[in-house]
Amino acid sequence: MRPLSASAAPERIADEHGPSNAASRTRILWLSCTAHALHDGYTDMIYALLPVWQAEFGLHYGALAILRSLYGGTMATLQMPAGRFAHVWGTRASLALGTLLAALGYALAGLSGSLLGLCISLAISGSGSSTQHPLASGAVSRAYGRNARGPLSIYNFSGDLGKSALPAAISLLITVMPWRHALWFMSALGVVVAAVIALFLPPVQNDAPSEKAASSAHDHGSRSGFTVLFLIGVLDTAVRMGLLTFLPFLLKAKGISQPMMGTALALVFIGGAAGKFACGWLGARMGVIGTVYATEGATAVLILAVIVLPLTPAMIVLPLLGVMLNGTSSVLYGTVPELTPVERTERAFALFYTGVIASSALSPIAYGFLGDWIGVRGATVATAITALAIFPLALALRPHLRAT
Template structure:
């Protein structure tokens, strides 16, 4: 793929500018989703509400984001991604800033819903722009940086809020006002650079299925299940690895925490390895299969064997890295399977499986620990990952069959 009206030597610089713009917005999106939770102790005293009620702010923001991603994806495909990305980012940022002026917690809840509406635009618009604007030789790295910046946003939010409110003595209102307003220059940069953000071509009439038919196809339903099951497994590890290791082997808290940190760091950095691979090789499913299988074996080892304290964090680091590296080729597989002009709705629908998976997992895994069955946690995670691979294989097979049935002649080898 080459960019229209852009000399070949300029395409890489252009691509990295686009990746930087989209990645910065994605960082803010994830940052805003986790910047409220560290304020719960302060809000509990100031507004006199329970932690259960406080949790509604994060739950509502996440739920609204997940529910609206698919409808927004239809709008992105119909009208173009740029206006929705600009509007969504601005709504998201100003909603966080407006919380600084909230006279009661119930106003914060309403603004959390509004921020979730803005946030719902990010995934469908980002992937539509990246898929249409970035050269194929850098598509894997573009998707990898998109995931990486989002993970950095999640990691940075509690740290920044804690430093501002606890160490620097900044009031929570001033913190949210200033952090929310960071979105304004990001929107300004998107406006100034909007000419390099390309919208996808409209689907041709009489071509591939459109609208709901695409999302209800076996290929997309299997990709949705792949994302859902992967998210269920990952959230189970992140939420309960420390408690599981404690109940199983009496692992010291410091060692178990280091193991979880290693897993999360590996999963975050691994996506960059996956992006490098996806741009150089075409066997994406083989890569996903191999690395996910390695992660399954290592997670089972942690759950079935009393590993030495020095070995445990290393095993967790490698397991997280392997799983993280498999994510970018997975995203590229989805992009290649999406019909032309329909990336927004496809990624809006499929990526909604990620927050849904994270919402499903905590209660059943918590019940396993509560009922004295810690030995079941990591094998269940492994089973979820095996099921996700079966769905990925099924999606790939359906995509290949669909390609053969619609192609007049065999496509040239990559």
């Protein structure tokens, strides 16, 4: 794990007290949530477009996989540079420009006439989206300080809203207009959001030198604590993505119909959205360690329950399983600023999100090979064991936290 290197002083909301500051914090939160919803929606919008592009350009499944990986790959790899860029140009300008670039990438995709053109367009859009996670979450964290857990859970939840709304919107639009026009419409939405961020995201100012000195005093401890938190985030994501890989096959073995399969997955995702919203606030009250123990322990138990229960009882526990699967993430995101000197918040979020995104891409592959070796049920049990493996890491994290 590379330590988080020092860089230019960060931005912080001016005037720590008073109504104007409260209004600024609220505006930062809702504009950050809007950016999160848009960018996460842009990311998952590709799934609705893949069948259209396959028919339009005669693409094979390998080419379609390349299209999907290009967006996520550029977004993941450029998050660290995005954090450094923000230290030079500021959060507001960087986030607005990234949003504009993401929108223009989709506009170019609407103009493309080949696989190469689509690849370039999606890489451009993914590059723009690389700014959102580190900068928006960093802005919310700095605006709310020690009280950021609850707002960060709202921010985390907003991404799920975008993942639901934008793919549904593009699916509807391509039924009433050509897909290229639909992409231009969605691109225009991104341009509007970029303009709103540029005009209305409150300005922030640099921290005082004394704050920087104070933050450097606990630098070594925060680095080691952040490393443990990073590993927990990677494993938590691996559990979630591994289970979602095998869940359809488990339910199919129980005799579920294809229409009910969609309902079952929807139950998991609805529970997951609720978990993101609720567990950030729960973490602020129960403590990080207690919440992680509760969510990961319940995740392991519920995974095993889904394996052994008949179809109907298994369907009943799916929403609760979704809550536990996704709930830990809000607690972890809310802990990032606690373990990071304030001048490195954006870089810490960039590194954390890079690890989470990489885990979401690689863990299904690892569990897939394991499934080929020991079978679907065995590999699913392995996801439950992975959830339990987080327990000792959570215990190691405890000394680095202000309160647990």
